[in-house]
Structures are given as C-alpha cells and as structure tokens.
Amino acid sequence: MKVSDIHATDGAVTLTGAKGVPYVLAPANGAAPHTSAEYGAGSGLVDPGFNAGDLTAWNATGGAKVATAESGDNVAVLGTDRSSLSQKVTGLQPGKRYSFSANVEIGPGERRATTLSVDAGTIAANTFDTTPAANSMASDAKNGTYSQRASVGFTAPTNGTVTVALGAVAGKAAVTFDDARVMLDTSTALPPTAQ
Numbered sequence: 091m092k093v094s095d096i097h098a099t100d101g102a103v104t105l106t107g108a109k110g111v112p113y114v115l116a117p118a119n120g121a122a123p124h125t126s127a128e129y130g131a132g133s134g135l136v137d138p139g140f141n142a143g144d145l146t147a148w149n150a151t152g153g154a155k156v157a158t159a160e161s162g163d164n165v166a167v168l169g170t171d172r173s174s175l176s177q178k179v180t181g182l183q184p185g186k187r188y189s190f191s192a193n194v195e196i197g198p199g200e201r202r203a204t205t206l207s208v209d210a211g212t213i214a215a216n217t218f219d220t221t222p223a224a225n226s227m228a229s230d231a232k233n234g235t236y237s238q239r240a241s242v243g244f245t246a247p248t249n250g251t252v253t254v255a256l257g258a259v260a261g262k263a264a265v266t267f268d269d270a271r272v273m274l275d276t277s278t279a280l281p282p283t284a285q
C-alpha cells in the first residue's frame with residue numbers, strides 16, 4: 091500500500107510514520123525492489139534461516155516448529171517426539187565434494203541424540219548428543235546461546251540432487267536449528283610431508 095511520495099526540500103527529506111508500522115522506501119516511478127523476499131536465494135536452500143516464520147520450505151516431522159529467540163532471530167525447534175526437518179537440494183555438481191552445515195543447539199546441560207545428515211544415494215551423517223560450549227562472541231547472532239556449527243561432508247550424486255536433514259530421537263531437550271548452508275568443499279589435501 092503506497093503511503094506517500096517523498097520530496098527533498100533544501101537538500102533534506104522528512105519522513106513521518108506511525109510508531110510500530112514497518113515502511114519500505116522505493117525509488118521514484120519504481121515498484122518496491124522486491125515483491126517477495128525469496129529467503130535463501132542463491133544459496134541452494136529455501137529459507138535456510140527460518141526468516142519466513144513458518145516451515146513451508148521444509149519437510150517437518152514430529153512437531154518441529156518455528157520459534158523466535160529473544161534476539162528476534164527466527165529458529166526452528168524440533169518436537170519432543172522423534173522429529174526432523176529436511177529439504178531437497180538440486181543443481182549440485184555431480185562428483186564434487188560439499189558440506190552441509192548448520193547452527194545447532196541441544197538444551198544446555200541436556201543430552202539428546204541429534205543427527206545432521208545428507209541423503210546423496212548413500213547417507214552421510216554426523217550424530218552428537220550435546221553442544222556444551224557457550225557462545226560468548228559479542229558480534230555473533232548466536233551470542234548467549236549454546237548453538238554450535240555442525241557439519242557433514244558428502245559427494246554430490248550423478249543427478250546433482252540430495253536431501254539434507256536435521257533430526258533427533260524423541261527427547262525433552264530442546265534442539266534448535268538455524269542457518270543451514272550447503273557449500274562446495276574447495277579444500278585441497280596438503281602435499282605429503284617430507285620424511
């Protein structure tokens with residue numbers, strides 16, 4: 091909904107808005123630059139940071155839902171049943187190595203077997219049951235949480251399509267999932283060390 095045109099007067103503009111109402115500034119004679127946010131565009135994943143506020147982009151089982159952290163950051167939280175979130179990723183380069191990673195937190199002081207996995211024809215998986223390190227990095231969005239970067243490596247299959255997932259066995263410990271990434275592994279092996 092267009093609210094008003096803004097014109098500069100003596101090199102200055104004045105914006106008037108109602109408290110608590112979000113506004114978008116758009117160029118003259120142009121539409122707002124984006125009609126939809128397309129969260130995750132270019133990343134190979136749809137809504138990898140749960141900005142949409144729902145799980146439309148993900149296949150959710152076992153009562154997984156979106157929650158908003160105190161910082162305002164949307165995250166996904168697995169249900170207390172056996173629960174998972176997965177998403178198909180297409181367009182990978184066959185035969186290339188990739189990593190699937192995410193920020194994962196298991197409730198502080200609690201244990202619950204949690205698996206980051208990739209189905210690439212064969213399953214690559216990384217299972218852990220605790221994330222004990224507090225994140226105290228002031229500049230990090232996960233500051234004040236026990237969220238840790240978890241990762242699993244895999245080789246893209248011939249059709250370039252895999253399914254990435256985070257899942258956990260049934261349990262009361264809250265498992266929080268955010269910032270999923272699929273990235274090409276560009277590392278190369280170190281040359282052999284001279285004896």
Ligand SMILES: [Ca+2]
Nearest residue numbers: 139164165268
């Ligand atoms: Ca997020």
